[in-house]
Amino acid sequence: MRIPLLSRSLAAGSALLATVLACSGQPDPLDSSLEPLPTATVEAQALTTKVVGYFPTWQGDVNAIQYDKLSHIIYAFLLPTAQGGITGLSPGDGRLQSLVQAARARNVKVLIAVGGWMDGNDAPFEQLAANAGTRATFVTNLVNFVDQAGLDGVDIDWEWPEAGASATNFGALTRELGAALHARGKLLTAAVVASYGGEGIPTSSFSDVDFLNIMAYDAGYPHSTYDLAVQSLNYWKGRGLPQAKAVLGVPFYGRSQSSAYTYAQLVQMDAQAPNKDNVGDIYYNGIATIQAKARLGSQQGGGVMIWEISQDTSNASTSLLNAIYQVVQGNTGNNKPPAVNLTAPSAGASYAVGSTITLSANASDSDGTIARVEFFAGSTKVGEDTTSPYSITWKPGSGGSYALTARATDNGGAATVSGAISVTITGGTGGNCAGVPAWQSTQVYVKDDKATHTGKLWRAKWWTQNEAPSGAEWGPWELLGGC
Structure with missing residues (x-):
């Protein structure tokens, strides 16, 4: 199954395509006349928790990056060819080298991403990975590019290998590429789907990669809920991925049903955008949700990944990257997260479709005040209350089993999600297929x-x-x- 990643296709595809079409044949990376740049020798990172930011070839200012708040930067994208070649970028590219030099000075590792959405056409990956000879060519070309550009590794962004032959071939590719990179002290990572459809990534690859970047976004509408983040980490760890290798992806953009907007654009549209998760019908992650996910990624995974850092604001008070940094550094102004628990309805309760159900929660904050309590049925927000006692009414329109939760956000932006209560909705369209x-x-x-x-x-x-x-x-x- 392939999900159209709006941020990587519609919003950026035309610019990337223009870049790719401007290049032809094998790129300069394989030109032996290029002198390899010295490799970064600093092993220690300023951050102990991974904060991985993708940075695209087609937009963003290298000098505006908040390097001190990142552990890794992944420059996106090189493109694969079916014959094992790579196109779209030279290792001597001035912008890439500016990025490498600036990152190296701040102990930040830089990797090159290969692939991306590619307009939903993964045929080059499918073909090159299926043949031992083209795999070997691909590995050689990537290793040469990394060496000549002075990079720290490669991120494979194959969207998407599927169960069966392509999964087997993906495993062979990560095994061979991982061995070649690790022999040089370099990193191998891969971008993977969120909480479903991951069978195209064999568990054998878990030992080949240094970590996986879990793309917990672009899944339905709203496209990147906290619930999806939890499911995503549970899915990959449940398959055997070590916690330290499970890096949770978060978006720095929002989506309506038809368009995508950068977080910076949303803040320009609505000054209150940092304090909520939607501007009209555009859903995204505001500061409270981003910090909740940062805590989740730090405590239940190996860190946080961002698509992508040029979409952030440049103002420290509204910057999502700054909000993540505060969490991973334990520096949220000594703000303690609130406490919340769902008090109604009763666990296991059953209601008919169309019933009016009261959802209530207790919420408190030891060092501040509660800004709002939001209520969710599964991943769907069904209402919020900003005054105590916190309560809403909900009329479910269809039958089924629902997991109800409440999320409390305090005046400092810290958020906590309650434990879930399951209820059953019967009748109506629940059992009627007419x-x-x-x-x-x-x-x-x-x-x-x-x-x-x-x-x-x-x-x-x-x-x-x-x-x-x-x-x-x-x-x-x-x-x-x-x-």
Whole structure:
């Protein structure tokens, strides 16, 4: 399954395509006349927790990067060819070298990313990885590029290998590339899907990579919830990925149903944007959510990854990267996160579709005040309250099982999510398939779309195509009931 990553395709694809089309044949990286730059020798990082920022070739100011708040920068993208070549960038590129020199002076490692969305066409990866000869050529070309550019490693961004032959080939590629890079003291990382569809990454690759960058965004609408972040870490660690190698991805952009906006644009549109997660129908991660995810990534994973750092503001008070840095450095102004617990409804309660259900929570903050309490049914926000006692009413429109949570945010921006309470909604459309079309493999489904399949009613959790509804725990479909 392939998910269209708006931030990497629609928003940036045309600029990247222009860059790629300007290059032809094998790039300068393989030109032996280029003298290799000295490799960075500093091993210690200023940050003990990974804070990994992607930085694109087509936008952003090298001099505006907050280097002191990053451990790794991944420059995106080189592009692969089916014959094992690489195109789109030279190791002597002036912008790349400015980045390397500035990062090295601050003990920040720089890697080169290969791939990206590529307009949904992963055929070059599929073809080069399937043949031992083209894999060897690809590995040689990447190692030469890293050596000549003075880089610290490679990030493979194959979107996406699938279960079966391409997964086997991905494993062979990471094994061979990892061995070549590690022999030189270099890093190998890879960007991977969030909490579903990861079968294209074999568990054998876990030992080949230094860490995986988990893209917990661009999944449904809203596209990057806290719940998705939790699911993503649990999914990869559940498959056996060591916690230290599970780096949680967060977005520095927002999405409506049809467009993408950088976080900096959203702050220009609404001065209160840093203090919330939506501007109209555009959903993103404000400071409270970003800090909650930073805590999650630091405590339950190996750190945080960002797509991408040029989309941030330059103001310290609104900067998402600065907010992440405060968390990973334990420097949130000594602000202690609030406490919150969901008090109603009762766990295991059952209601009919259309019932008015009261959701209530207790929230307190030992060193400040509660700014708001938001209530969620699964990953969907169903309301918020800014005054105590914190309570809303909710009328579910369809049947099924729902995990209800509350998230409290204090006046300093720290946030805490309550434990979940499960309730069951019965009747209505929950067991009634009248008027609901049958699932089709060619149809695109987005969050909350319904379909019938195998005599049952299903609801999509996020964008999906060609994935038959089933009861798989990490699958894109939720069972609502029988027809």
